[in-house]
Amino acid sequence: DxxxxxxxxxxxxxxxxxxxxxFRRTDMTIINKIDLLPYVSFDLEEAKKDLEAIxxxxxxxxxxxxTGEGLEDWINWIKDAYxxxxxx
Numbered sequence: 649d650x651x652x653x654x655x656x657x658x659x660x661x662x663x664x665x666x667x668x669x670x671f672r673r674t675d676m677t678i679i680n681k682i683d684l685l686p687y688v689s690f691d692l693e694e695a696k697k698d699l700e701a702i703x704x705x706x707x708x709x710x711x712x713x714x715t716g717e718g719l720e721d722w723i724n725w726i727k728d729a730y731x732x733x734x735x736x
Contacts, residue, residue: 651675652674652677652678653674654677657680657682657685657690661694661698664677664695664698673703674703677699679708681713682710682711682712682717682718683714692710
């Protein structure tokens with residue numbers, strides 16, 4: 649089983665430090681709506697640093713469902729995770 653947390657850019661940078669247990673237990677953190685970065689006060693690098701401080705082994709992907717940026721990488725991660733599960 650894999651645990652994935654999806655964080656939306658408009659929610660702000662405070663979620664990772666505010667909910668450390670949730671982010672400590674995740675296998676993958678998705679930052680969604682990166683197409684909105686120019687319009688909101690969200691620091692992607694700060695989010696990465698916060699996540700690394702709480703869970704150094706966690707994987708991190710930034711994507712935009714609106715533009716498709718990062719989706720192929722995310723879909724490939726899901727496929728790989730699925731294959732690992734069925735081949736156990």
